[in-house]
Amino acid sequence: MLALVVILVLGAAAVGLYVATYNGAVSKRNQAENAWSQIDVQLKRKSSLIPNLLETVKGFMAHERELLVQVSEARAALVRAQNPREAAQADSGLRDALSTLFVMVDERYPEIKANEGFSHLREELISTENRIAYARQAYSDAVTRFHNSLDTFPGNVIVGGRFKRMELFEIADTDRQAADNLSIKF
Amino acid sequence: MFWERAEANRRKTRWLFASLFGLVLLVGWAAKILLGSWWAPVVVGLAGGLLSLVAARFSEWLTLFVLKTREATRDEQQVLINTVEEMAIAAQLPVPKCVVVDDPAPNAFAVGSGKKAVIGVTTGLLPLLDRNELQGVIAHEMAHIGNEDTRVMTTAFVMTAAITYAADALYAGRLFGLSKRRNQEEVWKKAVAVGIAVLAPLAARLITMAVSREREYLADAEAVRLTRNPAGLAGALRKLAEAPPAARTHAATAHLFFHSHFQDEKLAKLFSTHPPLAERISRIEAM
Numbered sequence: 001m002l003a004l005v006v007i008l009v010l011g012a013a014a015v016g017l018y019v020a021t022y023n024g025a026v027s028k029r030n031q032a033e034n035a036w037s038q039i040d041v042q043l044k045r046k047s048s049l050i051p052n053l054l055e056t057v058k059g060f061m062a063h064e065r066e067l068l069v070q071v072s073e074a075r076a077a078l079v080r081a082q083n084p085r086e087a088a089q090a091d092s093g094l095r096d097a098l099s100t101l102f103v104m105v106d107e108r109y110p111e112i113k114a115n116e117g118f119s120h121l122r123e124e125l126i127s128t129e130n131r132i133a134y135a136r137q138a139y140s141d142a143v144t145r146f147h148n149s150l151d152t153f154p155g156n157v158i159v160g161g162r163f164k165r166m167e168l169f170e171i172a173d174t175d176r177q178a179a180d181n182l183s184i185k186f
Numbered sequence: 187m188f189w190e191r192a193e194a195n196r197r198k199t200r201w202l203f204a205s206l207f208g209l210v211l212l213v214g215w216a217a218k219i220l221l222g223s224w225w226a227p228v229v230v231g232l233a234g235g236l237l238s239l240v241a242a243r244f245s246e247w248l249t250l251f252v253l254k255t256r257e258a259t260r261d262e263q264q265v266l267i268n269t270v271e272e273m274a275i276a277a278q279l280p281v282p283k284c285v286v287v288d289d290p291a292p293n294a295f296a297v298g299s300g301k302k303a304v305i306g307v308t309t310g311l312l313p314l315l316d317r318n319e320l321q322g323v324i325a326h327e328m329a330h331i332g333n334e335d336t337r338v339m340t341t342a343f344v345m346t347a348a349i350t351y352a353a354d355a356l357y358a359g360r361l362f363g364l365s366k367r368r369n370q371e372e373v374w375k376k377a378v379a380v381g382i383a384v385l386a387p388l389a390a391r392l393i394t395m396a397v398s399r400e401r402e403y404l405a406d407a408e409a410v411r412l413t414r415n416p417a418g419l420a421g422a423l424r425k426l427a428e429a430p431p432a433a434r435t436h437a438a439t440a441h442l443f444f445h446s447h448f449q450d451e452k453l454a455k456l457f458s459t460h461p462p463l464a465e466r467i468s469r470i471e472a473m
Contacts, residue, residue, distance in 0.1 A: 031278065038275055120264065126317070127268035134276035137414065142278070 021158045025149050032142035032166055038135040046128045050075040053121050060112045071097045143168050195404035202397045206345045213352045213386050216379035221359045227352040234351025239344045249297055255285035255306055269321050270305055273328040276412040292429050294444040296327035303331040315422055322419030329408030335401045342394040350387040398459040406466055410473050420470045427463040
Protein backbone atom coordinates (compact mmCIF):
# COMPACT_ATOMS: atom_id res chain seq x y z
CA MET A 1 0.00 0.00 0.00
CA LEU A 2 2.72 2.40 1.06
CA ALA A 3 4.79 1.45 -1.95
CA LEU A 4 1.82 2.17 -4.22
CA VAL A 5 1.36 5.62 -2.70
CA VAL A 6 5.05 6.39 -3.08
CA ILE A 7 4.99 5.29 -6.73
CA LEU A 8 1.87 7.36 -7.44
CA VAL A 9 3.33 10.47 -5.79
CA LEU A 10 6.64 10.10 -7.64
CA GLY A 11 4.79 9.54 -10.91
CA ALA A 12 2.65 12.63 -10.43
CA ALA A 13 5.75 14.69 -9.56
CA ALA A 14 7.53 13.45 -12.70
CA VAL A 15 4.56 14.32 -14.93
CA GLY A 16 4.25 17.74 -13.28
CA LEU A 17 7.95 18.45 -13.79
CA TYR A 18 7.74 17.39 -17.44
CA VAL A 19 4.70 19.57 -18.13
CA ALA A 20 6.22 22.59 -16.37
CA THR A 21 9.55 22.26 -18.19
CA TYR A 22 7.92 21.69 -21.57
CA ASN A 23 5.51 24.61 -21.21
CA GLY A 24 8.30 26.84 -19.94
CA ALA A 25 10.37 26.10 -23.04
CA VAL A 26 7.39 26.69 -25.33
CA SER A 27 6.57 30.05 -23.78
CA LYS A 28 10.23 31.13 -24.02
CA ARG A 29 10.29 30.10 -27.70
CA ASN A 30 7.10 32.09 -28.31
CA GLN A 31 8.64 35.16 -26.69
CA ALA A 32 11.62 34.88 -29.02
CA GLU A 33 9.35 34.43 -32.07
CA ASN A 34 7.33 37.43 -30.97
CA ALA A 35 10.50 39.53 -30.71
CA TRP A 36 11.52 38.32 -34.16
CA SER A 37 8.25 39.41 -35.75
CA GLN A 38 8.74 42.82 -34.12
CA ILE A 39 12.01 43.24 -36.09
CA ASP A 40 10.07 42.48 -39.26
CA VAL A 41 7.34 45.00 -38.41
CA GLN A 42 9.93 47.72 -37.86
CA LEU A 43 11.81 46.96 -41.09
CA LYS A 44 8.51 47.35 -42.97
CA ARG A 45 7.85 50.60 -41.14
CA LYS A 46 11.25 51.87 -42.20
CA SER A 47 10.73 51.04 -45.87
CA SER A 48 7.30 52.69 -45.80
CA LEU A 49 8.84 55.96 -44.58
CA ILE A 50 11.35 56.23 -47.43
CA PRO A 51 8.97 57.29 -50.29
CA ASN A 52 7.73 60.24 -48.17
CA LEU A 53 11.28 61.22 -47.38
CA LEU A 54 12.29 61.15 -51.04
CA GLU A 55 9.19 63.14 -51.96
CA THR A 56 10.13 65.81 -49.40
CA VAL A 57 13.77 66.25 -50.40
CA LYS A 58 13.49 65.68 -54.14
CA GLY A 59 12.51 69.26 -54.98
CA PHE A 60 15.55 70.67 -53.16
CA MET A 61 18.07 68.00 -54.07
CA ALA A 62 17.65 67.78 -57.82
CA HIS A 63 21.44 67.72 -58.20
CA GLU A 64 21.83 64.68 -55.98
CA ARG A 65 19.88 62.37 -58.28
CA GLU A 66 22.42 59.60 -57.92
CA LEU A 67 22.16 59.53 -54.15
CA LEU A 68 18.35 59.57 -54.23
CA VAL A 69 18.35 56.65 -56.65
CA GLN A 70 20.75 54.82 -54.35
CA VAL A 71 18.37 55.30 -51.37
CA SER A 72 15.41 54.20 -53.47
CA GLU A 73 17.24 51.07 -54.67
CA ALA A 74 18.35 50.15 -51.16
CA ARG A 75 14.72 50.38 -50.09
CA ALA A 76 13.63 48.17 -52.97
CA ALA A 77 16.22 45.57 -51.90
CA LEU A 78 14.82 45.65 -48.36
CA VAL A 79 11.27 45.15 -49.64
CA ARG A 80 12.44 42.25 -51.83
CA ALA A 81 14.40 40.48 -49.05
CA GLN A 82 13.20 36.91 -48.56
CA ASN A 83 14.99 35.81 -45.39
CA PRO A 84 16.48 37.37 -42.24
CA ARG A 85 19.99 37.39 -43.63
CA GLU A 86 19.01 39.23 -46.82
CA ALA A 87 16.89 41.64 -44.81
CA ALA A 88 19.80 42.44 -42.48
CA GLN A 89 22.07 43.03 -45.45
CA ALA A 90 19.59 45.23 -47.31
CA ASP A 91 18.84 47.11 -44.10
CA SER A 92 22.47 47.92 -43.56
CA GLY A 93 22.76 49.16 -47.18
CA LEU A 94 19.75 51.41 -46.68
CA ARG A 95 21.21 52.71 -43.43
CA ASP A 96 24.44 53.72 -45.16
CA ALA A 97 22.59 55.49 -47.97
CA LEU A 98 20.36 57.35 -45.51
CA SER A 99 23.34 58.33 -43.40
CA THR A 100 25.00 59.90 -46.46
CA LEU A 101 21.76 61.70 -47.30
CA PHE A 102 21.39 63.19 -43.85
CA VAL A 103 25.01 64.28 -43.64
CA MET A 104 24.57 66.01 -46.98
CA VAL A 105 21.39 67.76 -45.84
CA ASP A 106 23.15 68.99 -42.69
CA GLU A 107 26.08 70.32 -44.64
CA ARG A 108 24.56 71.74 -47.80
CA TYR A 109 20.79 72.11 -47.56
CA PRO A 110 19.76 74.29 -44.61
CA GLU A 111 16.38 74.92 -46.28
CA ILE A 112 15.55 71.19 -46.07
CA LYS A 113 16.84 71.00 -42.50
CA ALA A 114 14.44 73.78 -41.53
CA ASN A 115 11.53 72.04 -43.26
CA GLU A 116 9.03 70.78 -40.68
CA GLY A 117 7.96 67.77 -42.70
CA PHE A 118 11.58 66.75 -43.09
CA SER A 119 12.47 66.99 -39.40
CA HIS A 120 9.33 65.03 -38.56
CA LEU A 121 10.36 62.25 -40.97
CA ARG A 122 13.91 62.32 -39.68
CA GLU A 123 12.70 61.75 -36.09
CA GLU A 124 10.49 58.88 -37.29
CA LEU A 125 13.49 57.31 -39.02
CA ILE A 126 15.71 57.73 -35.93
CA SER A 127 13.01 56.11 -33.86
CA THR A 128 12.55 53.25 -36.31
CA GLU A 129 16.31 52.67 -36.33
CA ASN A 130 16.21 52.48 -32.51
CA ARG A 131 13.20 50.17 -32.60
CA ILE A 132 15.04 47.79 -34.91
CA ALA A 133 18.06 47.82 -32.59
CA TYR A 134 15.89 47.25 -29.47
CA ALA A 135 13.86 44.54 -31.17
CA ARG A 136 17.10 42.75 -32.12
CA GLN A 137 18.33 43.10 -28.56
CA ALA A 138 15.04 41.74 -27.20
CA TYR A 139 15.21 38.91 -29.75
CA SER A 140 18.73 37.84 -28.84
CA ASP A 141 17.95 38.11 -25.10
CA ALA A 142 14.85 35.96 -25.63
CA VAL A 143 16.73 33.37 -27.72
CA THR A 144 19.45 33.20 -25.06
CA ARG A 145 16.82 32.61 -22.36
CA PHE A 146 15.19 29.93 -24.53
CA HIS A 147 18.50 28.14 -25.17
CA ASN A 148 19.47 28.38 -21.51
CA SER A 149 16.24 26.65 -20.56
CA LEU A 150 17.15 23.83 -22.98
CA ASP A 151 20.76 23.55 -21.84
CA THR A 152 20.36 23.63 -18.05
CA PHE A 153 18.89 21.02 -15.72
CA PRO A 154 16.14 19.79 -15.86
CA GLY A 155 15.51 21.06 -19.41
CA ASN A 156 18.59 19.36 -20.91
CA VAL A 157 17.43 15.92 -19.71
CA ILE A 158 13.69 16.25 -20.29
CA VAL A 159 13.09 18.37 -23.40
CA GLY A 160 16.57 19.34 -24.64
CA GLY A 161 16.46 17.34 -27.88
CA ARG A 162 12.85 18.03 -28.72
CA PHE A 163 13.16 21.70 -29.63
CA LYS A 164 14.76 23.19 -32.69
CA ARG A 165 17.29 25.83 -31.79
CA MET A 166 16.77 29.35 -33.08
CA GLU A 167 19.21 31.39 -35.09
CA LEU A 168 21.12 33.97 -33.06
CA PHE A 169 22.22 36.46 -35.63
CA GLU A 170 25.23 38.43 -34.51
CA ILE A 171 25.44 41.99 -35.65
CA ALA A 172 28.95 42.53 -36.98
CA ASP A 173 30.97 45.14 -35.09
CA THR A 174 31.29 47.32 -38.18
CA ASP A 175 27.51 47.28 -38.51
CA ARG A 176 27.07 48.35 -34.92
CA GLN A 177 29.50 51.21 -35.45
CA ALA A 178 27.61 52.31 -38.54
CA ALA A 179 24.45 52.39 -36.44
CA ASP A 180 26.20 54.49 -33.79
CA ASN A 181 27.40 56.99 -36.36
CA LEU A 182 23.94 57.18 -37.79
CA SER A 183 22.33 58.04 -34.48
CA ILE A 184 24.75 60.92 -34.04
CA LYS A 185 24.44 62.30 -37.54
CA PHE A 186 20.72 61.85 -38.05
CA MET B 187 26.94 44.41 -14.48
CA PHE B 188 23.23 45.14 -14.56
CA TRP B 189 22.05 41.50 -14.21
CA GLU B 190 23.82 40.99 -10.85
CA ARG B 191 22.79 44.45 -9.72
CA ALA B 192 19.13 43.72 -10.44
CA GLU B 193 19.27 40.34 -8.68
CA ALA B 194 20.90 41.84 -5.56
CA ASN B 195 18.21 44.52 -5.43
CA ARG B 196 15.43 41.93 -5.64
CA ARG B 197 16.98 39.94 -2.80
CA LYS B 198 17.14 43.03 -0.65
CA THR B 199 13.48 43.84 -1.33
CA ARG B 200 12.49 40.33 -0.19
CA TRP B 201 14.40 40.81 3.07
CA LEU B 202 12.76 44.17 3.67
CA PHE B 203 9.31 42.64 3.17
CA ALA B 204 10.20 39.78 5.51
CA SER B 205 11.13 42.31 8.20
CA LEU B 206 7.85 44.18 7.68
CA PHE B 207 6.04 40.90 8.25
CA GLY B 208 8.19 40.30 11.35
CA LEU B 209 7.03 43.68 12.67
CA VAL B 210 3.40 42.61 12.23
CA LEU B 211 4.10 39.49 14.34
CA LEU B 212 5.86 41.58 17.00
CA VAL B 213 2.89 43.93 17.29
CA GLY B 214 0.66 40.88 17.67
CA TRP B 215 2.84 39.62 20.49
CA ALA B 216 2.80 43.05 22.17
CA ALA B 217 -1.00 43.00 21.97
CA LYS B 218 -1.13 39.66 23.72
CA ILE B 219 1.14 40.91 26.53
CA LEU B 220 -0.53 44.29 27.03
CA LEU B 221 -4.18 43.44 26.44
CA GLY B 222 -4.22 39.72 27.08
CA SER B 223 -5.93 39.22 23.74
CA TRP B 224 -5.01 39.43 20.07
CA TRP B 225 -8.26 40.55 18.60
CA ALA B 226 -8.43 44.34 19.14
CA PRO B 227 -5.20 45.33 17.38
CA VAL B 228 -5.62 42.61 14.77
CA VAL B 229 -9.10 43.81 13.85
CA VAL B 230 -8.05 47.45 13.81
CA GLY B 231 -4.90 46.62 11.86
CA LEU B 232 -6.86 44.67 9.26
CA ALA B 233 -9.44 47.45 8.95
CA GLY B 234 -6.70 50.06 8.62
CA GLY B 235 -4.86 47.97 6.07
CA LEU B 236 -8.03 47.47 4.06
CA LEU B 237 -8.82 51.19 4.15
CA SER B 238 -5.41 52.17 2.90
CA LEU B 239 -5.54 49.42 0.25
CA VAL B 240 -8.69 51.03 -1.13
CA ALA B 241 -7.05 54.45 -0.89
CA ALA B 242 -3.90 53.21 -2.61
CA ARG B 243 -5.85 51.56 -5.46
CA PHE B 244 -7.82 54.73 -5.87
CA SER B 245 -4.66 56.82 -5.73
CA GLU B 246 -3.36 55.52 -9.09
CA TRP B 247 -6.32 57.16 -10.71
CA LEU B 248 -6.28 60.08 -8.27
CA THR B 249 -2.64 60.87 -9.10
CA LEU B 250 -3.50 61.43 -12.75
CA PHE B 251 -6.36 63.68 -11.70
CA VAL B 252 -4.51 65.73 -9.06
CA LEU B 253 -1.53 66.30 -11.35
CA LYS B 254 -3.89 67.54 -14.09
CA THR B 255 -2.38 65.32 -16.75
CA ARG B 256 -3.30 65.48 -20.42
CA GLU B 257 -2.63 62.86 -23.04
CA ALA B 258 0.49 63.37 -25.16
CA THR B 259 -0.07 63.85 -28.89
CA ARG B 260 2.15 62.83 -31.79
CA ASP B 261 2.06 66.39 -33.15
CA GLU B 262 3.36 68.01 -29.97
CA GLN B 263 5.36 65.26 -28.24
CA GLN B 264 6.64 63.21 -31.17
CA VAL B 265 9.99 62.35 -29.56
CA LEU B 266 8.39 61.45 -26.21
CA ILE B 267 5.88 59.08 -27.78
CA ASN B 268 8.58 57.56 -29.95
CA THR B 269 10.93 56.90 -27.03
CA VAL B 270 8.08 55.33 -25.03
CA GLU B 271 7.25 53.01 -27.94
CA GLU B 272 10.94 52.15 -28.39
CA MET B 273 11.33 51.21 -24.73
CA ALA B 274 8.15 49.12 -24.85
CA ILE B 275 9.81 47.09 -27.62
CA ALA B 276 13.05 46.76 -25.63
CA ALA B 277 11.18 45.67 -22.49
CA GLN B 278 8.70 43.48 -24.44
CA LEU B 279 5.78 45.17 -22.68
CA PRO B 280 2.54 46.64 -24.04
CA VAL B 281 2.91 50.33 -24.97
CA PRO B 282 1.78 52.38 -21.93
CA LYS B 283 -0.44 55.44 -22.17
CA CYS B 284 1.66 58.57 -22.32
CA VAL B 285 0.63 61.76 -20.46
CA VAL B 286 2.06 65.23 -19.86
CA VAL B 287 1.91 67.42 -16.72
CA ASP B 288 2.14 71.20 -17.17
CA ASP B 289 4.91 71.90 -14.68
CA PRO B 290 8.20 73.71 -15.36
CA ALA B 291 10.07 71.45 -12.89
CA PRO B 292 11.57 68.49 -14.75
CA ASN B 293 10.32 65.11 -13.58
CA ALA B 294 8.65 61.89 -14.71
CA PHE B 295 6.48 59.16 -13.21
CA ALA B 296 4.91 55.79 -13.90
CA VAL B 297 1.79 54.21 -12.38
CA GLY B 298 0.08 50.89 -12.91
CA SER B 299 1.32 47.81 -14.71
CA GLY B 300 0.62 45.75 -17.81
CA LYS B 301 -1.96 47.13 -20.22
CA LYS B 302 -3.22 49.79 -17.78
CA ALA B 303 0.19 51.39 -17.22
CA VAL B 304 0.74 55.13 -17.61
CA ILE B 305 4.00 57.03 -18.08
CA GLY B 306 3.96 60.78 -17.45
CA VAL B 307 6.51 63.56 -17.81
CA THR B 308 6.41 67.25 -16.91
CA THR B 309 6.61 69.88 -19.63
CA GLY B 310 9.84 71.07 -17.94
CA LEU B 311 11.58 67.77 -18.66
CA LEU B 312 11.30 67.66 -22.45
CA PRO B 313 13.34 70.74 -23.45
CA LEU B 314 15.99 69.99 -20.79
CA LEU B 315 17.10 66.56 -21.99
CA ASP B 316 18.57 65.35 -25.25
CA ARG B 317 17.16 62.25 -26.93
CA ASN B 318 19.48 59.74 -25.21
CA GLU B 319 18.83 61.24 -21.77
CA LEU B 320 15.07 61.19 -22.28
CA GLN B 321 15.48 57.58 -23.39
CA GLY B 322 17.20 56.79 -20.08
CA VAL B 323 14.41 58.39 -18.04
CA ILE B 324 11.69 56.58 -20.01
CA ALA B 325 13.59 53.29 -19.63
CA HIS B 326 13.66 53.84 -15.84
CA GLU B 327 9.88 54.40 -15.81
CA MET B 328 9.34 51.39 -18.09
CA ALA B 329 11.36 49.32 -15.62
CA HIS B 330 9.01 50.43 -12.79
CA ILE B 331 6.10 49.18 -14.90
CA GLY B 332 7.81 45.88 -15.72
CA ASN B 333 8.77 45.33 -12.07
CA GLU B 334 5.19 46.14 -10.98
CA ASP B 335 6.57 48.67 -8.52
CA THR B 336 3.23 50.41 -8.03
CA ARG B 337 1.98 47.13 -6.57
CA VAL B 338 5.13 46.54 -4.51
CA MET B 339 4.98 50.00 -2.97
CA THR B 340 1.23 49.82 -2.37
CA THR B 341 1.79 46.58 -0.46
CA ALA B 342 4.55 48.17 1.61
CA PHE B 343 2.42 51.24 2.39
CA VAL B 344 -0.57 49.09 3.36
CA MET B 345 1.56 47.00 5.72
CA THR B 346 2.93 50.18 7.30
CA ALA B 347 -0.59 51.54 7.70
CA ALA B 348 -1.78 48.28 9.27
CA ILE B 349 1.10 48.28 11.76
CA THR B 350 0.45 51.91 12.65
CA TYR B 351 -3.28 51.36 13.16
CA ALA B 352 -2.62 48.24 15.23
CA ALA B 353 -0.18 50.11 17.46
CA ASP B 354 -2.76 52.90 17.90
CA ALA B 355 -5.33 50.29 18.84
CA LEU B 356 -2.91 49.07 21.49
CA TYR B 357 -2.73 52.50 23.15
CA ALA B 358 -6.47 52.89 22.91
CA GLY B 359 -7.01 49.44 24.37
CA ARG B 360 -4.81 50.28 27.36
CA LEU B 361 -6.45 53.66 27.89
CA PHE B 362 -10.01 52.40 27.75
CA GLY B 363 -9.28 49.38 29.90
CA LEU B 364 -9.91 46.62 27.42
CA SER B 365 -7.27 44.59 29.25
CA LYS B 366 -8.61 42.19 31.84
CA ARG B 367 -5.44 40.36 32.77
CA ARG B 368 -3.11 43.30 33.02
CA ASN B 369 -1.25 42.13 36.09
CA GLN B 370 -0.52 38.60 35.02
CA GLU B 371 2.49 39.32 32.81
CA GLU B 372 5.98 40.09 34.06
CA VAL B 373 7.06 43.71 34.15
CA TRP B 374 9.97 43.36 31.70
CA LYS B 375 7.72 41.77 29.11
CA LYS B 376 5.30 44.68 29.44
CA ALA B 377 8.15 47.16 29.03
CA VAL B 378 9.31 45.41 25.85
CA ALA B 379 5.73 45.30 24.55
CA VAL B 380 5.29 49.05 25.15
CA GLY B 381 8.59 49.63 23.36
CA ILE B 382 7.35 47.63 20.39
CA ALA B 383 4.07 49.51 20.28
CA VAL B 384 5.94 52.81 20.24
CA LEU B 385 8.70 51.88 17.80
CA ALA B 386 6.96 49.52 15.35
CA PRO B 387 5.19 52.22 13.27
CA LEU B 388 8.42 54.19 12.99
CA ALA B 389 10.41 51.10 12.00
CA ALA B 390 7.74 50.15 9.44
CA ARG B 391 8.02 53.58 7.86
CA LEU B 392 11.79 53.39 7.68
CA ILE B 393 11.59 49.94 6.05
CA THR B 394 8.99 51.10 3.52
CA MET B 395 11.19 54.01 2.50
CA ALA B 396 14.17 51.64 2.22
CA VAL B 397 12.08 49.39 -0.06
CA SER B 398 11.22 52.42 -2.19
CA ARG B 399 14.89 53.37 -2.53
CA GLU B 400 15.87 49.81 -3.44
CA ARG B 401 13.23 49.79 -6.19
CA GLU B 402 14.71 53.02 -7.54
CA TYR B 403 18.17 51.45 -7.79
CA LEU B 404 16.60 48.40 -9.39
CA ALA B 405 14.80 50.53 -11.99
CA ASP B 406 18.09 52.32 -12.75
CA ALA B 407 19.82 48.97 -13.31
CA GLU B 408 16.97 47.75 -15.53
CA ALA B 409 17.05 51.00 -17.50
CA VAL B 410 20.71 50.38 -18.31
CA ARG B 411 19.87 46.79 -19.34
CA LEU B 412 17.14 48.07 -21.67
CA THR B 413 19.06 50.92 -23.29
CA ARG B 414 22.59 49.43 -22.99
CA ASN B 415 23.57 53.06 -22.49
CA PRO B 416 24.46 54.15 -18.92
CA ALA B 417 25.56 57.59 -20.17
CA GLY B 418 22.00 58.62 -21.12
CA LEU B 419 20.44 57.95 -17.70
CA ALA B 420 23.46 59.32 -15.82
CA GLY B 421 23.36 62.48 -17.93
CA ALA B 422 19.67 62.97 -17.19
CA LEU B 423 20.23 62.56 -13.44
CA ARG B 424 23.08 65.05 -13.53
CA LYS B 425 20.89 67.65 -15.24
CA LEU B 426 18.07 67.04 -12.76
CA ALA B 427 20.44 67.54 -9.83
CA GLU B 428 20.96 71.11 -11.03
CA ALA B 429 17.30 71.81 -11.81
CA PRO B 430 15.07 73.81 -9.44
CA PRO B 431 12.81 71.73 -7.16
CA ALA B 432 9.36 70.76 -8.34
CA ALA B 433 6.41 72.93 -7.39
CA ARG B 434 3.59 70.43 -7.49
CA THR B 435 5.41 67.18 -6.72
CA HIS B 436 4.73 67.34 -3.00
CA ALA B 437 5.50 64.68 -0.42
CA ALA B 438 2.24 62.79 -0.93
CA THR B 439 3.12 61.74 -4.46
CA ALA B 440 6.93 61.84 -4.16
CA HIS B 441 7.31 58.05 -4.28
CA LEU B 442 5.82 57.94 -7.77
CA PHE B 443 8.33 60.22 -9.41
CA PHE B 444 11.63 59.81 -11.21
CA HIS B 445 13.50 61.71 -8.51
CA SER B 446 12.65 63.58 -5.34
CA HIS B 447 14.00 66.70 -3.71
CA PHE B 448 12.96 65.72 -0.20
CA GLN B 449 16.36 64.39 0.78
CA ASP B 450 18.77 67.16 1.54
CA GLU B 451 19.68 66.52 5.16
CA LYS B 452 21.25 63.48 6.66
CA LEU B 453 18.28 62.37 8.78
CA ALA B 454 15.90 63.14 5.91
CA LYS B 455 17.75 60.54 3.81
CA LEU B 456 16.30 57.77 5.99
CA PHE B 457 12.76 58.96 5.34
CA SER B 458 13.22 59.66 1.64
CA THR B 459 11.48 57.68 -1.10
CA HIS B 460 14.46 58.16 -3.43
CA PRO B 461 18.22 57.62 -3.01
CA PRO B 462 20.49 60.67 -3.40
CA LEU B 463 21.14 61.55 -7.05
CA ALA B 464 24.92 61.46 -6.62
CA GLU B 465 24.78 57.88 -5.33
CA ARG B 466 22.48 56.83 -8.19
CA ILE B 467 24.82 58.37 -10.75
CA SER B 468 27.92 56.66 -9.36
CA ARG B 469 26.15 53.26 -9.27
CA ILE B 470 24.99 53.67 -12.89
CA GLU B 471 28.47 54.62 -14.04
CA ALA B 472 29.92 51.55 -12.29
CA MET B 473 27.72 49.27 -14.43
